[in-house]
Amino acid sequence: MTDIEKPTNFIQQVISADLDAGRVDSVVTRFPPEPNGYLHIGHAKSICLNFGLAQQFGGVCNLRFDDTNPEKEDDEYVQAIIEDVRWLGFDWAGEPKFASDYFAQLYSWAQHLIREGKAYICELNAEQMREYRGTLTEVGKNSPYRERLVEESLELLEQMKIGAVDEGTMTLRAKIDMQSPNINMRDPVMYRIKKMAHHRTGDTWNIYPSYDFAHGQEDAIEGVTHSVCTLEFAANRPLYEWFTNNLPLPSTPHQYEFGRLNLNYTVTSKRKLKQLVDENHVDGWDDPRMPTISGLRRRGVTSAAVREFCDSLAVAKTDGIVDLAQFEHFIRDDLNETARRAMCVLNPLKITLSNYEEGKEELLSAAGHPNRDDLPARQLPFGREIYIDHSDFSEDTSLSRKKFKRLVIGDYVRLRGASVIRADQVIRDSHDQIIEIVGSYVPDTVGENPPEGIRPRGVIHWVSATNSVDCDLYLYENLFTEAAPDAGEGSFIDHLNPQSLKIVKNCKAELGLGDAVVGQQYQFEREGYYCLDGKHSSAEKLVFNRTINLR
């Protein structure tokens, strides 16, 4: 199972070697989100990596919620994460798993370490604990509670668990080495008191395990062979190994770290994204400007584009910042292949074709996609009154044909999928604004060349003025004006882009878009990629989100 087409990253190499040497029989990975927010594009990299490794090596990947901190966790996040991972196209082994399912087991392993003389109840408060811990340049000193009797620690841990001890007054700590150059090894906290209900275990527990005491053991319970996490956990690896070496675990997992994905012009931190939501800078976690998976989905980005992008990224041992343009490349690439073509006029200008029979309407057929026969053709009603975009018309007859390939008074243009037309006369309102064009069509030019002497300047999009649907378009720009919004002084909030959402009202879309459904992407020809917004659309008014402009 080690035939890999792409260049192998270092984790693939480790796995290949482990399989070849018989150190593992089959590969088990996991994706371990904390349910304290929605997943973002950074998580997508981790998801694609972990699930991808399992697929590649014929193993399995677990979805495990790291719900060890009830303060910030919620079932809403659990459900959103499940939906997002599924949408990305991945499936986990069995049911989703939860750290909280292992609380009883973790507790008994804590008792084990106490009995072995490798853990103790400490009564230093947070501030004292900081003092005793030392710094990067100064070693720590032993807690006065370090040599507490085993029986006493066991009894106190039980008291902590049942809620008989005040928060902040006691912790369970591993007895490792206060002189260690690695601060993580200076008697780290295993359990802290939190008299708080948990979204799954309710009031059962008044103590909760630390990440470090939980993570490796959870991996071992699940038989995870390769526990892949981001670089900030590299310094925790010795501690991960200390626990896995000092406990009677059912298996011995190993941790490997890779660089986080950071994208410019955005933030990828759940805490910061939550702040954007809580302070109403955006329309929820799934605001189409958010780098969350749900935001990308609502914006119309396809899951294939997210996967392709993530797979294109190096799995490196350093953090990097990826240019947003790189992501956009994959978004356009996929939409170009998959999005159905349609026409929508953003700034409608009416043209009355004076030589077209009044009251008559024909249905013209247009391709659903220029090179995909599998997508259904569209029916475009065509009649005497149509809309084109204001920007596609000019009265300036001196504009060169090369520069302005659109409609100019007295000249010809082709309506996409329909006839060649000419602009004959401009009608203005009392403020001298152009409100309508009177024009004419050239008969028998649908799908046919016009007669000799008629040279259309170009091809423009249009819709029927009497048989189209009304819609509003939400155009999005970057959420931040700075490439690195969270670097430097001040808050990242200071760099929010006030122009990040522009709403274009009263657009006219081709009739078929009245049947648009959420989750279907469209290319509005000459304008960009769009999708229906499920939240803002109503029976009266459709709302489309611009996923991305055309290049």
Ligand code: ATP
């Ligand atoms: P955040 O800082 O946004 O809260 P986190 O690391 O705290 O992220 P978790 O829910 O703990 O979020 O992450 C689940 C998994 O996703 C972890 O293995 C983590 O390493 C990985 N992950 C999180 N952010 C990124 C990122 N930007 N790039 C790659 N992997 C990431």
Ligand code: MG
């Ligand atoms: Mg985290």
